[in-house]
Amino acid sequence: MATGKAVAVLCGDLNMLRCFAKTDIPTVLVSSDPKNVTFYSRHCRHKKVIANPLSEPDKTILDLVALGQQCSEKPVLFYGDDTLLLLVSRNRKLLEKYYRFLLPDPDLVEALVDKTRFASLANRLGLPVPKTLLPQQVKTAEEIGQHLSLPCILKPDLRVGWFESETIRDEGRMPRKMLRADTLIELTRLLKEMQLFTKNFVIQEYIAGGDDCIFSFHAYVNDHSEVLAYFVGRKIRTYPRDSGVSTYLELVEEPEVVRLGLDILRKLNCVGVVKIDFKKNVNRDRFYLLEVNPRFNLWSYLGAVCGVNLPQVAYADLLGETCKPQEGYQTGVKWLSFGNDLRTFIREYRKNGDLSWGRWLLSYRGRKIYDVFSWDDPYPFVLCLLNYAKMLFRRLLSGAAK
Numbered sequence: 001m002a003t004g005k006a007v008a009v010l011c012g013d014l015n016m017l018r019c020f021a022k023t024d025i026p027t028v029l030v031s032s033d034p035k036n037v038t039f040y041s042r043h044c045r046h047k048k049v050i051a052n053p054l055s056e057p058d059k060t061i062l063d064l065v066a067l068g069q070q071c072s073e074k075p076v077l078f079y080g081d082d083t084l085l086l087l088v089s090r091n092r093k094l095l096e097k098y099y100r101f102l103l104p105d106p107d108l109v110e111a112l113v114d115k116t117r118f119a120s121l122a123n124r125l126g127l128p129v130p131k132t133l134l135p136q137q138v139k140t141a142e143e144i145g146q147h148l149s150l151p152c153i154l155k156p157d158l159r160v161g162w163f164e165s166e167t168i169r170d171e172g173r174m175p176r177k178m179l180r181a182d183t184l185i186e187l188t189r190l191l192k193e194m195q196l197f198t199k200n201f202v203i204q205e206y207i208a209g210g211d212d213c214i215f216s217f218h219a220y221v222n223d224h225s226e227v228l229a230y231f232v233g234r235k236i237r238t239y240p241r242d243s244g245v246s247t248y249l250e251l252v253e254e255p256e257v258v259r260l261g262l263d264i265l266r267k268l269n270c271v272g273v274v275k276i277d278f279k280k281n282v283n284r285d286r287f288y289l290l291e292v293n294p295r296f297n298l299w300s301y302l303g304a305v306c307g308v309n310l311p312q313v314a315y316a317d318l319l320g321e322t323c324k325p326q327e328g329y330q331t332g333v334k335w336l337s338f339g340n341d342l343r344t345f346i347r348e349y350r351k352n353g354d355l356s357w358g359r360w361l362l363s364y365r366g367r368k369i370y371d372v373f374s375w376d377d378p379y380p381f382v383l384c385l386l387n388y389a390k391m392l393f394r395r396l397l398s399g400a401a402k
């Protein structure tokens with residue numbers, strides 16, 4: 001691809017692509033799914049289907065190298081999930097010949113993605129994580145109960161393939177990031193479920209508080225360890241509740257999260273883009289560190305709308321442009337994934353009596369942006385509706401056949 005300006009190669013979704021809308025930055029959207037709805041966005045100027053990084057990692061690298069070779073200027077590479085992050089990090093020496101990107105040291109990337117390794121790193125650096133146990137330390141639910149009070153949670157070491165696993169299928173097929181046990185009987189069952197997926201996982205104390213107690217610190221740090229931009233986000237709801245994917249988000253001012261985030265960045269010596277998740281314990285009035293993700297994510301679009309466009313900051317920095325640290329951002333805009341938010345409201349918030357129809361609808365007041373829907377970019381949303389209608393039609397046919 002011949003162009004006079006460095007291309008932004010986006011291994012991501014609509015939330016990443018829309019960070020470059022209405023700019024003169026040339027983009028190539030990369031996906032292993034030829035039916036990716038993001039390909040139908042009006043902002044998708046060029047697209048490239050590559051091999052699946054999970055099942056064909058070597059072929060994926062060759063596809064990325066071939067794409068980089070087509071560009072007249074070395075492109076900037078963006079990655080939006082753990083599979084791509086690990087693949088890029090583990091093949092950085094080769095990819096650095098064809099792409100610009102900034103990652104923490106290889107060992108640090110591995111430690112941040114792997115929950116068991118991160119537990120050891122956090123303990124060594126004195127990071128404010130919840131009390132954590134490893135399967136090597138305790139064998140039974142009763143032993144765990146001697147060290148942790150219930151409820152407690154279980155997280156796999158790596159989330160790669162987790163949402164498609166038999167464990168998640170057995171837990172109702174909902175996109176749970178963790179498993180929560182409220183009793184010893186339930187903990188015994190969940191230990192067996194987790195071991196179906198991996199022998200390596202962490203067991204942590206549960207931090208009291210709802211989804212709206214989860215905060216995240218987002219930043220971009222250049223290779224001189226200078227923070228060029230940051231913002232703080234807060235979750236409003238997730239699906240499923242307490243353990244799932246984000247459905248409703250907002251940016252907030254929270255000085256303590258900023259202080260903790262900057263301190264953790266310094267202790268980790270982390271560079272590039274980073275997201276640091278915290279949960280505030282409502283009983284102890286204290287923030288606990290949940291995880292650190294050195295990659296781009298769905299918050300990027302909300303941050304861009306509110307005045308801090310981390311992908312564009314990264315692009316400018318990697319091109320060697322002078323970037324003054326950004327100060328301040330707008331609050332009051334919310335990001336919504338309506339389908340999943342409706343599901344979590346009906347199945348959990350309303351069912352448990354925590355949120356009425358009226359209060360749920362009132363929560364939508366104010367300016368919003370959406371995971372898929374956009375007035376000036378309607379085709380991905382229309383395609384999602386058509387795909388959903390086809391799925392319902394197939395289920396109806398299948399039910400009629402029985």
